[in-house]
Amino acid sequence: MSPDVETKKTIKSITKKYKYGFTTDIESDKAPKGLNENIVKFISTKKKEPKWLLNWRLKSYKAWKKMEEPNWSMVKFPKINYQDSYYYSTPKTKKKLKSLNEVDPAILSTYEKLGIPLEEQKRLAGVAVDYVFDSTSVATTFKEKLAKVGIIFCSFSEAVQSHPKLIKKYLGTVIPYTDNFFATLNSAIFSDGSFVYIPPGVRCPMELSTYFRMNAENTGQFERTLIIADKDSYVSYLEGCTAPMRDVNQLHAACVELITLDNAEIKYSTVQNWYPGDEKGKGGIYNFVTKRGACRGNNSKISWTQVETGSAITWKYPSCILQGDNSIGEFNSVAITNNLQQADTGTKMIHLGKNTKSTIISKGISAGKGQNTYRGLVRMGPKATNGRNFTQCDSLLIGDKCGAHTIPYIEVNNKSAKVEHEATTSKISDDQMFYCRQRGLNQENAVSLIVNGFCKEVLKELPMEFAVEAQKLLGISLEGSVG
Amino acid sequence: MLKIINLHVNVANKKILQGVNLEINPGEVHALMGPNGSGKSTLANVLSGKDGYEIKKGKIIFFKKNLINFEPENRACEGLFLAFQYPVEIPGVSGINFLRTTLNSVRKYKKQKELDGVNFLKLLRKKAKIIKMDEKLIKRSINTGFSGGEKKRSEILQMILLEPKLAILDETDSGLDIDALKTVANGVNNLKNKDRSFLVITHYQRLLNYIVPDKVHILSNGKIVKSGDKNLAIELEKKGYEGLV
Numbered sequence: 001m002s003p004d005v006e007t008k009k010t011i012k013s014i015t016k017k018y019k020y021g022f023t024t025d026i027e028s029d030k031a032p033k034g035l036n037e038n039i040v041k042f043i044s045t046k047k048k049e050p051k052w053l054l055n056w057r058l059k060s061y062k063a064w065k066k067m068e069e070p071n072w073s074m075v076k077f078p079k080i081n082y083q084d085s086y087y088y089s090t091p092k093t094k095k096k097l098k099s100l101n102e103v104d105p106a107i108l109s110t111y112e113k114l115g116i117p118l119e120e121q122k123r124l125a126g127v128a129v130d131y132v133f134d135s136t137s138v139a140t141t142f143k144e145k146l147a148k149v150g151i152i153f154c155s156f157s158e159a160v161q162s163h164p165k166l167i168k169k170y171l172g173t174v175i176p177y178t179d180n181f182f183a184t185l186n187s188a189i190f191s192d193g194s195f196v197y198i199p200p201g202v203r204c205p206m207e208l209s210t211y212f213r214m215n216a217e218n219t220g221q222f223e224r225t226l227i228i229a230d231k232d233s234y235v236s237y238l239e240g241c242t243a244p245m246r247d248v249n250q251l252h253a254a255c256v257e258l259i260t261l262d263n264a265e266i267k268y269s270t271v272q273n274w275y276p277g278d279e280k281g282k283g284g285i286y287n288f289v290t291k292r293g294a295c296r297g298n299n300s301k302i303s304w305t306q307v308e309t310g311s312a313i314t315w316k317y318p319s320c321i322l323q324g325d326n327s328i329g330e331f332n333s334v335a336i337t338n339n340l341q342q343a344d345t346g347t348k349m350i351h352l353g354k355n356t357k358s359t360i361i362s363k364g365i366s367a368g369k370g371q372n373t374y375r376g377l378v379r380m381g382p383k384a385t386n387g388r389n390f391t392q393c394d395s396l397l398i399g400d401k402c403g404a405h406t407i408p409y410i411e412v413n414n415k416s417a418k419v420e421h422e423a424t425t426s427k428i429s430d431d432q433m434f435y436c437r438q439r440g441l442n443q444e445n446a447v448s449l450i451v452n453g454f455c456k457e458v459l460k461e462l463p464m465e466f467a468v469e470a471q472k473l474l475g476i477s478l479e480g481s482v483g
Numbered sequence: 484m485l486k487i488i489n490l491h492v493n494v495a496n497k498k499i500l501q502g503v504n505l506e507i508n509p510g511e512v513h514a515l516m517g518p519n520g521s522g523k524s525t526l527a528n529v530l531s532g533k534d535g536y537e538i539k540k541g542k543i544i545f546f547k548k549n550l551i552n553f554e555p556e557n558r559a560c561e562g563l564f565l566a567f568q569y570p571v572e573i574p575g576v577s578g579i580n581f582l583r584t585t586l587n588s589v590r591k592y593k594k595q596k597e598l599d600g601v602n603f604l605k606l607l608r609k610k611a612k613i614i615k616m617d618e619k620l621i622k623r624s625i626n627t628g629f630s631g632g633e634k635k636r637s638e639i640l641q642m643i644l645l646e647p648k649l650a651i652l653d654e655t656d657s658g659l660d661i662d663a664l665k666t667v668a669n670g671v672n673n674l675k676n677k678d679r680s681f682l683v684i685t686h687y688q689r690l691l692n693y694i695v696p697d698k699v700h701i702l703s704n705g706k707i708v709k710s711g712d713k714n715l716a717i718e719l720e721k722k723g724y725e726g727l728v
Contacts, residue, residue, distance in 0.1 A: 391674030430534065435571040438531050439585035439641065440592065442557040449584055453624065 034083040037061060040188050043088045047157050050164055053171075060177040060187035067181045073344040074373040074405060075313045077286060080251060087189045087222075113476050145205065149392035151235075152197040153208055156224050159195035166197055168229055174257040174294045174321070182253040182315075183290035189449035190224035190255065198233040198264070207463050209238040223254040229264035231297065236267040238466060252311075253288045262297030262324065267305070269462050271470055272395050274310040279339050279368075279480075284312025290347075291318035295356075303330035304347070305461040307470045309477040312341060317375065319348035322356035322384075329358040330456040334470075336477045337370025337402070346376035346407075351384035351417065360391040363455045365474075367481035373405040379415035387417035395425040396454050398447065448475025484509050484680055485530075485649055486525050490541035492522075492529050492705075499525045501705035503541070507649065510677040514691055514716060515684045517702035518724045524568060525686045526702070527653045531565040531683075545649070560592035562648030566638040566655050570626045578621035578637065582607060586644055610643050614670040631658035639670040644673070649681045656690040668693030688720040703728045 032039070040061045069080070076255040146153050152163060158168055198204055206286040229235055239256075252274070258266050268291075277284025287310075293302035304318040320329030331347035349358035364372040372395065380387045393403035406423050428450050438445035451474050452459065459467050485507040485669040492500040499522045517523050518573050530543060532555035550558055573581065598606065605699040611618060616636055626634050635655050642650050644696050652671070656664055669693050671681060683694055691699075691713060698709045699715040701724070708728050709715065719727055 060635045171551070429571075431571045432573055434533050434555060435567065435573070436585070437555040438533075438559050438565050438567075439581075439645070440556050440589040441585060442588075445584070445588065449581070450573055450575055453573055456575035 006051055018455040018483065033086055035061075035087055035189070039087050043189055043191070046088065046347070047160065048183070049160055052168060053160060056172065056177060057188050060184050061189075062186055064181070064184040067184060069181050073315055073375070074371060075315060075342040075344050077313055077342075080286070082185075085251065087121075088191070090387075093317050108372050113472060124299065131362055140204065149202050149205065150199040151202060151204055152195065154195055156190070156193040156195050158470060159226075163195070163197070164465055166228065167195070167226070169259070170226060170259055172257075173221040174259060174292045175290055180290060182288040182442060186222050186224060186253045186255045186290070189193065190222045193224040193254070194227075195225070196227040196235060196237065198229045198235045200231040200261075202230075202233045203236065204235040205238045207238050222251055223252075223256075225254070225256040227256075227258045227266055227268070229258075229260045229266050229300075231262045231264060233261075234265045234267075235271070236463060238463060239268070240272050250284075251286050251288070254290070256289070256291040256318075257304055258291075258293030259272065260295050260297060260300035260302055260324075260327075261295070263299045264297060265301040265349070266293065267279065267303050268293070268308040268318070269466060270304075270308075271462075271466060272306065272308045272310050272314070272476075275312075276310050276339065276341050278313040284341070285310065286313045287311040287315065288313075289316040291316065292321065293319070293329070294321045295324050295329065295353075297324045297327070298324040298353070300324050301330075303327040303328075303461070304331070305330075305332040305458065306334070306345075306467045307458070307462070307473070308333070308335040308345060309473055311343075312342040314341075314345055316345045317347055319350070320358060321350045322358065322387075323352045324356075326355045326357075328356070330461075331358075331360045331362070331376075332461045333362045334365070334455045334458045334474070335363070335372055336365045336474065337372045338478055338481055339368040339370065341368075343369045344373040344375055346374045348377040348388055350377075350379050350381070351387040351389070352381045354385045355387070356381065357388045358390075360389070360393075361457050362391075362393045363458055364393070364395045364404055365398070365451055365454070365478070366395070366404050367398035367478050368403045371403045371405070374405060375407045375409075378413070378419055378421075379411040380414050382413045384414045385416050387414060389419045390416075391419075391421045393421075393423040394454065395423075397425065398428045398478065444475065444479055447478050447481065448472075451475070451478060484546055486542075486544040487526075487530075488542045488544070490526075490529070490543065491539040492525060493537040493539055494535065496527065496537075499536075499705055500529070503702070503705070503707055505700065505707060507680045507682060509648075509680060510675075511697045512675070512681045512683065512694060513548035514694075514699045515682060515702055516686065516699065516714075516716065516719060522705045523702055524653055527565055527651050527682075530558075530651060531555060531563060540609045544643045556588075557592070557649075559645075560589050563722075564642050564645055564647035564650045566635075566642055566652045568653040568655075568657065570629075570634040570638055572627040572629075573625050574627050576625055578623060578625045579604075579607065582621070582641060582644055585641070589645055607644065611640060613643060613666065613673050614639050614666050616640050631724060632660065632663040634663060635659055636663065639667050643670055643674050646679075648678065649680050649682065650674070651684065653684045655683075655686060655688065656685055664690065665693060688716045691716050701728065 040057050044057055117246050173300045175183050196208060227237060256355050258268060260266050274285035274287060295302055302320050318331060322329050327479055329349050335343045335345050339342050346362060347360055360376060362374045364374055366372040374393045393406045397404055402427055408421055410419050412419055432450055436449060452471050459470060462470055487503055487505040490500050490503040503526060515523055532553060538551055545561060580674060583603050590597055614636055620633060626637060655667055659667060696713050699711055701709040
């Protein structure tokens with residue numbers, strides 16, 4: 001059954017069961033333009049959600065109405081008219097192409113440079129794949145393997161139906177629905193996302209990737225992800241992919257919540273390569289993401305690793321709340337801005353428990369007219385005895401029209417805590433370029449080599465296959481930035 | 484292989500090279516000596532295509548091609564190598580990665596197959612042995628925190644790996660102790676053959692005891708004022724530039 005037909009069927013079955021005195025045509029693919037209570041109800045109804053979740057969405061919507069778009073960041077963009085977009089459309093499968101010949105040659109050339117295998121290229125570009133390479137069956141095999149050890153890995157909507165207790169227990173406990181303008185908006189109208197639960201004592205036998213999650217298409221705009229690592233468990237989760245992603249929706253506001261209980265660890269890696277807009281700054285995704293993890297248990301650990309190369313605007317601060325004693329938070333970030341891209345990114349490390357440790361490594365690269373800001377908060381609470389933080393923020397400038405900014409906030413309320421902050425700003429020197437070129441590298445490869453060296457500490461934190469692609473991606477993102 | 488004809492070069496409107504003529508044949512070792520500020524490093528940089536030099540007149544012919552129209556990377560791929568007087572640090576880029584990336588770039592240009600990790604390491608170990616280069620050093624970020632001697636040794640390692648047709652050594656002997664000097668010379672001599680040439684820029688005759696030149700030139704005020712065989716270097720050591728030029 002094609003997803004289209006499937007969706008319509010599901011919707012039909014919903015309409016019979018739920019009646020919210022609601023007038024929008026439930027058969028249509030789209031909810032009408034704009035945002036109001038009815039739209040929120042519409043989304044919830046279509047998703048067959050329980051009453052408590054609808055109420056949560058409505059509470060969020062009411063809170064959001066009273067909020068104002070934040071203006072404290074270094075990013076500038078024209079005012080968004082929230083009443084001028086669609087907040088729900090049924091996940092449509094993209095029009096399937098017959099062969100790679102029908103794909104934009106520019107996109108193919110990027111795939112080529114990234115070294116993406118041919119079959120994979122077809123999948124990414126939306127070409128109908130033959131039965132030999134069937135991603136659905138791959139996903140099913142993985143799912144079976146995970147189920148054997150009791151791991152739950154499914155779409156958020158699926159989890160609402162199959163594991164409502166877990167969702168109810170944890171949703172919104174790390175990012176409250178009143179948290180911030182974009183998170184609150186997400187809480188009201190989130191479309192779908194991922195749900196992961198790792199049971200006590202289980203070490204997830206593979207890297208979990210959205211790639212293996214079915215129904216992953218068209219959920220990018222208001223994604224909601226919730227990952228719970230129960231006691232003594234471990235999971236590594238990969239989000240995104242290095243291939244360039246286009247989306248008709250300009251505004252993205254995702255939420256990711258992570259929770260680790262005693263001795264558990266979550267490693268969350270992201271490669272974000274949404275469409276950055278053209279050289280003149282036209283188009284491009286606005287990416288306003290709220291990501292936060294809570295180390296609830298003692299000796300637990302959460303590490304964020306991100307490579308941010310896409311989007312016209314990146315506004316994102318993956319954070320850790322270190323509640324459990326001896327818990328550890330890490331943030332490793334590479335952010336590239338080229339042309340007219342803007343990034344305001346960093347982290348918050350909130351130390352609450354004793355002997356909590358955090359490390360922040362941020363590498364910002366600005367080229368073209370790109371503006372790159374690191375914004376970070378390290379807070380040592382009154383009970384964070386012997387809390388430790390080490391922060392290193394390095395900025396690299398390419399050319400003389402870009403900018404790098406570092407805005408660290410440090411709040412220490414415990415005398416035994418130690419906080420270190422190091423920052424550097426450097427340029428790719430003409431001598432470095434000439435040295436590489438004298439050895440036979442062209443300008444682009446020379447920049448790519450130097451930038452990869454600059455980011456090495458962060459890239460080594462990425463899972464192997466991801467790291468190789470990410471290295472190539474850095475070079476591609478900076479194409480045309482020199483010479 | 485290399486023919487420099489009446490080369491005039493300005494730097495920031497100042498005349499540095501004022502009619503240099505030089506011909507190097509395959510298999511020859513030429514030494515270029517001269518007082519400070521005579522234009523030795525300028526010549527090396529102009530040959531390898533560094534920015535910031537204004538070529539007013541003249542030609543640089545390398546295997547029948549006029550190099551002046553070539554980008555630095557293409558000159559390198561055509562077989563011209565410069566051992567830097569001050570090798571540049573590139574933090575985070577390991578020597579191994581740098582060497583492999585550059586070697587494969589040159590191989591690609593020559594339409595040769597790129598080397599995979601295993602074969603590259605085999606080759607690298609073999610070459611490192613020749614100049615007694617510690618493998619630990621190659622694993623570190625290239626030139627970063629290296630001593631003067633280590634940097635020069637690293638330059639020579641790159642040279643013997645890339646196997647250029649013409650290698651220009653810009654004061655590679657400066658700052659080297661006698662043992663390091665011998666190792667560097669050993670690297671050069673090892674690479675010497677009937678097709679490969681060297682242009683050795685130095686202040687001291689000492690290096691030429693180990694790398695014996697076929698011809699010695701003295702550059703003064705942007706011109707080659709005197710050429711001779713290896714004895715010219717010995718004479719220069721005795722009399723100094725003032726006595727000779």
